[in-house]
Amino acid sequence: MNGVLLEVKDLKKHFPIRGGVLSRVVGSVKAVDGVSFSIRKGEVLGLVGESGSGKTTVGRTVLRLIEPTGGRILFDGQDITELPREKLRPFRRRMQIIFQDPFSSLNPRMTVGDIIAEPLLIHGIGKTPKERTERVAELLKLVGLSPDHMRRYPHEFSGGQRQRIGIARALAVAPEFIVADEPVSALDVSIQAQVVNLLQDLKEELGLTLLFIAHDLAVVEYISDRVAVMYLGKVMELAPARELYRNPKHPYTEALLSAVPIPDPTVKRERIVLQGDIPSPINPPSGCVFRTRCRYALPECAQVVPELKEVAPGHYKACIRDDIL
Amino acid sequence: MDEKRLLEVKDLKVHFFTDDGVVKAVDGVSFHVNRGETLAVVGESGSGKSVTSLAIMRLIPSPPGRIVGGEILFRGKDGKVRDLTKLSEQEMRRIRGNDIAMIFQEPMTSLNPVYTVGDQIAEAIMLHQGKSRKEAMELAAHMLELVGIPEPRKRLSNYPHQMSGGMRQRVMIAMALSCNPSLLIADEPTTALDVTIQAQILELMKKLQEELGMAILFITHNLGVVAEMADRVVVMYAGRVVEQADVVPLFQEPLHPYTRGLLRSVPRLDLAAERKERLEAIPGNVPNPLYLPPGCAFHPRCKHFVAGLCDAEVPPLEDAGDGRQVRCVRWREIREVRA
Numbered sequence: 001m002n003g004v005l006l007e008v009k010d011l012k013k014h015f016p017i018r019g020g021v022l023s024r025v026v027g028s029v030k031a032v033d034g035v036s037f038s039i040r041k042g043e044v045l046g047l048v049g050e051s052g053s054g055k056t057t058v059g060r061t062v063l064r065l066i067e068p069t070g071g072r073i074l075f076d077g078q079d080i081t082e083l084p085r086e087k088l089r090p091f092r093r094r095m096q097i098i099f100q101d102p103f104s105s106l107n108p109r110m111t112v113g114d115i116i117a118e119p120l121l122i123h124g125i126g127k128t129p130k131e132r133t134e135r136v137a138e139l140l141k142l143v144g145l146s147p148d149h150m151r152r153y154p155h156e157f158s159g160g161q162r163q164r165i166g167i168a169r170a171l172a173v174a175p176e177f178i179v180a181d182e183p184v185s186a187l188d189v190s191i192q193a194q195v196v197n198l199l200q201d202l203k204e205e206l207g208l209t210l211l212f213i214a215h216d217l218a219v220v221e222y223i224s225d226r227v228a229v230m231y232l233g234k235v236m237e238l239a240p241a242r243e244l245y246r247n248p249k250h251p252y253t254e255a256l257l258s259a260v261p262i263p264d265p266t267v268k269r270e271r272i273v274l275q276g277d278i279p280s281p282i283n284p285p286s287g288c289v290f291r292t293r294c295r296y297a298l299p300e301c302a303q304v305v306p307e308l309k310e311v312a313p314g315h316y317k318a319c320i321r322d323d324i325l
Numbered sequence: 326m327d328e329k330r331l332l333e334v335k336d337l338k339v340h341f342f343t344d345d346g347v348v349k350a351v352d353g354v355s356f357h358v359n360r361g362e363t364l365a366v367v368g369e370s371g372s373g374k375s376v377t378s379l380a381i382m383r384l385i386p387s388p389p390g391r392i393v394g395g396e397i398l399f400r401g402k403d404g405k406v407r408d409l410t411k412l413s414e415q416e417m418r419r420i421r422g423n424d425i426a427m428i429f430q431e432p433m434t435s436l437n438p439v440y441t442v443g444d445q446i447a448e449a450i451m452l453h454q455g456k457s458r459k460e461a462m463e464l465a466a467h468m469l470e471l472v473g474i475p476e477p478r479k480r481l482s483n484y485p486h487q488m489s490g491g492m493r494q495r496v497m498i499a500m501a502l503s504c505n506p507s508l509l510i511a512d513e514p515t516t517a518l519d520v521t522i523q524a525q526i527l528e529l530m531k532k533l534q535e536e537l538g539m540a541i542l543f544i545t546h547n548l549g550v551v552a553e554m555a556d557r558v559v560v561m562y563a564g565r566v567v568e569q570a571d572v573v574p575l576f577q578e579p580l581h582p583y584t585r586g587l588l589r590s591v592p593r594l595d596l597a598a599e600r601k602e603r604l605e606a607i608p609g610n611v612p613n614p615l616y617l618p619p620g621c622a623f624h625p626r627c628k629h630f631v632a633g634l635c636d637a638e639v640p641p642l643e644d645a646g647d648g649r650q651v652r653c654v655r656w657r658e659i660r661e662v663r664a
């Protein structure tokens with residue numbers, strides 16, 4: 001088994017809410033509230049959950065694009081949680097991000113070549129313009145575009161092509177680890193599969209390690225080795241992908257899976273419809289944060305915050321009940 | 326028009342006259358909706374789904390858009406069949422208030438942020454049903470209850486921003502159904518919502534359809550939602566209908582190469598665990614509407630393409646038996662090729 005590349009321990013990110021004339025801090029949004037997981041080299045960890053559950057914040061915090069409120073981030077064995085800027089630089093090169101929106105994440109006034117070459121300049125890779133141009137051409141081919149595309153502008157490309165450009169930019173500095181934040185959500189169905197296949201190929205070819213964030217459970221199941229399910233800033237369940245989907249142990253995962261419409265009109269299922277909305281992360285419920293929508297909730301669920309415990313080999317859940325599922 | 330039919334769109338053409346050229350957003354679209362049924366319209370972005378539904382409502386922004394051809398026959402509550410493309414704005418307003426209602430993807434853009442939801446629903450009811458303010462508020466509360474909003478009376482005084490996305494979509498549905506329409510047009514009503522909230526809204530729409538009996542024209546790009554909601558399906562590509570069939574045959578034996586490709590390109594939760602093979606992506610890109618490929622617009626992406634045959638002229642929409650239709654010159658041969 002490969003070694004661990006990224007380890008996250010009890011990660012917290014609370015965004016302050018300011019109010020009043022003095023804009024004092026009057027509360028906080030607990031976007032991420034005690035999240036722990038690790039990703040092995042060459043592994044894809046999927047991260048799913050409803051919008052607002054904290055997926056993006058986790059992704060950006062592990063890259064130190066936003067500063068954590070608490071917890072530790074270890075990359076390749078080194079604690080990078082508090083590394084100052086200059087010391088973080090070599091790590092920045094090894095960790096990249098792909099964004100959800102292929103329309104707004106590329107600078108419209110830069111050519112595709114300049115967009116992809118930018119990280120090379122920042123990290124001082126490719127000494128001469130010629131070297132950089134060669135690298136850009138190579139990257140364009142790698143993501144299934146043509147080197148001729150270098151001189152064109154983002155608006156001349158379709159959504160799927162722009163997402164490929166975003167992927168080429170992320171790969172420019174030959175990172176080991178990539179956070180892909182909803183990389184296919186904004187794409188048409190017929191284009192999604194192209195980008196998923198591309199990521200899959202690149203992962204194998206380049207030995208990449210991925211944190212793959214998405215709300216589409218089928219896409220996540222497809223690409224991930226293991227999957228973590230988040231709800232209100234916490235991980236509810238974490239297991240090997242196949243195991244999680246076949247044999248969910250947490251009531252939230254069970255409901256989430258049951259909500260996904262299956263593209264087969266002959267499949268008739270009894271669906272668990274979750275009542276109500278996800279509560280506000282400013283005032284999350286006490287005890288188990290899922291209890292206000294959980295059909296198995298007991299009075300005790302309001303008392304203690306369930307810990308993420310191993311219930312089967314490699315299968316973790318945060319729920320006090322062992323007599324269900 | 327056949328007795329069972331509520332709506333019949335015939336050879337509809339909607340073009341946009343832009344500075345860059347003419348965008349033939351809808352270019353000869355025909356389909357029908359029977360009373361009380363759900364017809365799903367699927368297709369990728371830009372295929373003309375929204376423009377078709379806006380044309381039925383006669384809400385095409387003009388300029389730059391215009392209905393340049395075709396008919397939209399609709400059977401009103403009074404039993405009379407009218408061609409909506411020929412109605413005056415005043416007659417159309419009556420249809421919109423009484424017969425056809427529409428809900429959109431992003432409820433925030435269709436709710437007015439400065440009025441309470443109670444005022445907005447009541448306003449619609451007073452306008453179209455000539456009720457007093459008090460009666461309208463009563464009915465508004467009843468509608469909110471019908472769409473499953475807890476404490477409906479209290480919620481009447483909420484502003485849209487005080488509600489979650491799922492709640493706002495319920496309000497939109499309440500408002501749309503308050504006039505008891507015979508046709509509800511739902512344009513991607515759950516696309517902006519989380520799956521758990523989507524499940525709530527889909528269940529709600531099914532329940533309300535059973536109770537109220539309206540037909541639904543359901544626009545979506547999610548094949549799972551189609552499988553769950555539709556009786557029949559229309560598949561659009563680049564402004565045209567490429568296939569039309571009942572939902573079960575469409576999923577079991579798709580005839581058009583685009584429909585086949587679409588169905589194979591989605592990862593499936595119920596199967597993925599067993600068959601973790603590569604997704605079969607449709608190659609290439611969605612065509613630029615200003616420069617549609619000649620002949621079959623799908624030909625640059627089609628693995629069954631034959632030069633000289635597929636790119637010569639636009640294939641006709643042919644009957645394929647059992648009320649099915651398909652727009653592909655090679656559909657008979659392709660039908661024989663399994664997978």
Ligand SMILES: Nc1ncnc2c1ncn2[C@@H]1O[C@H](COP(=O)(O)OP(=O)(O)OP(=O)(O)O)[C@@H](O)[C@H]1O
Pocket residue numbers: 015029030031049050051052053054055056057058215281
């Ligand atoms: N800069 C910020 N200030 C205040 N609150 C924030 C900020 N960024 C995120 N949040 C809040 O943190 C919570 C988690 O946000 P995040 O974007 O990480 O969730 P997500 O699961 O990725 O959602 P989505 O799928 O909608 O992008 C949300 O309640 C969000 O409103």
Ligand SMILES: Nc1ncnc2c1ncn2[C@@H]1O[C@H](COP(=O)(O)OP(=O)(O)O)[C@@H](O)[C@H]1O
Pocket residue numbers: 341343348349350368369370371372373374375376377386389390614
């Ligand atoms: N106001 C407009 N001006 C110019 N073109 C438009 C306008 N509205 C829609 N279109 C064009 O019409 C085509 C179909 O759009 P639409 O019906 O919105 O697609 P869908 O709803 O299937 O995503 C697209 O090519 C789009 O760019």
Ligand code: SF4
Pocket residue numbers: 250251252288289290291292294295296297298301306318319320321
């Ligand atoms: S701890 Fe209680 S409320 Fe939380 S998931 Fe388990 S049963 Fe449900």
Ligand code: SF4
Pocket residue numbers: 581582583621622623624625627628629630631634635640652653654655656
């Ligand atoms: S007409 Fe030709 S190109 Fe078009 S879908 Fe049929 S086989 Fe493919």
Ligand SMILES: [Mg+2]
Pocket residue numbers: 055056182
């Ligand atoms: Mg996000």
Ligand SMILES: [Mg+2]
Pocket residue numbers: 374375
């Ligand atoms: Mg649309």
